[in-house]
Amino acid sequence: MTRPVTDVVLPAWWHPLAQRAAAVEGREITRFLPPPGSRARASAVLILLGEGGEGPDVLLMQRAATLRHHAGQPSFPGGVTEPEDADAVATALREANEEVGLDPASVTVVTTLPELWINVTNYRVTPVLAWWHTAHPILAIDPAEVAMAVRVPLRDLADPANRVRARHPTGYIGPAFDMDGLLVWGFTAGVLATVLRLGGWERPWEPGRIVELE
Template sequence: MTRYLTSTNLPTWWHPLAERAAKIEGREITRFLPPKNGDATPSAVLILLAEGGDGPDVLLMQRSATLRHHAGQPSFPGGVTEPDDADPIATALREANEEVGLDPTSVTVVTTLPDLWINVTNYRVTPVLAWWHTAHPILSINPGEVSSVARVPLSDLADPIRRVRARHPSGYIGPGFDVNGMLVWGFTAGVLATVLRLGGWEQPWEPGRLHDLA
């Protein structure tokens, strides 16, 4: 079953990403897939791509250092599904509105990626890919949850000099990006690496700098 929802009025650069993302399987993204027993907490994130001054960009935010989970980490807007949310798309749009003031009418949802798993918190996460056709000013609505918000050019993320390997205290090593004064790692970095690959933006890079996480 395809997850490709719409291609209407998308810029040319969007199409390879949309078509490939609609067909990808979870195991092509990560080895961390939701447990089959279904006890993981449902949640969703919004991967919001827009046309910026330096080409396509993606919306990222830095979570507050005082949060209980994922404190201080760069991430996509998103969170846990609430009872009134009709589906993961509704969750992602609601959370983005609450966190950074995103106007849902400025967004065209294109497709979703397969459900992934954040094992530390036992979240089953649905990444929602969307076209920000009418970008508008955004800001942190609640500084207690979000310390800053940024639109990061995909060309910066694809730059080999920005690519790092992030080593967790557990010993796990995953992809990372040193960009906009942020070290993007973990779940968010893994999804971003997939977006770059599917969209044709990824550049060859030598696994080099190893960044140890606190």
């Protein structure tokens, strides 16, 4: 199924990602998809790509270590859909504003990825892909929820030296990125790996090193 793509003028590096993301299927991203008839809670995350001094980058944040779920884990801005949210896009933009002070007017939503599933917390998640056309300073609004926010260059994510795999205590092994002490794993790493592939940034790497998660 093809999802709508905005008709806004995008930088040249955006075009392959925008077109491929609009047509990608959930099973091409992960084997964790919402089960038929699932009562999983609706949520959304914002995959915000901007252009910094080192080329295209993505906005990530690290969740506070005291949270009940996903404590200390790097992630995209996002959260659970509230009754006042019109759709997944509204959820993603509202959460990003609340978590890192993102101005929704600085963002153009390009398309969405298929709805995915986080089985551990039973959330069905819609990733919202957006262009940060007017980037501005960001910060952790509530330290009780967000420890820090950072823009990560896509070239660092694509660097084979930073590609690893992470093994969860349950034994599950999935993709991960290890960059100067910032270890991105789980749902976020899987989606980022897909973004790199669809955008044409992925470089060959040898999936050898495994990082053990506590």
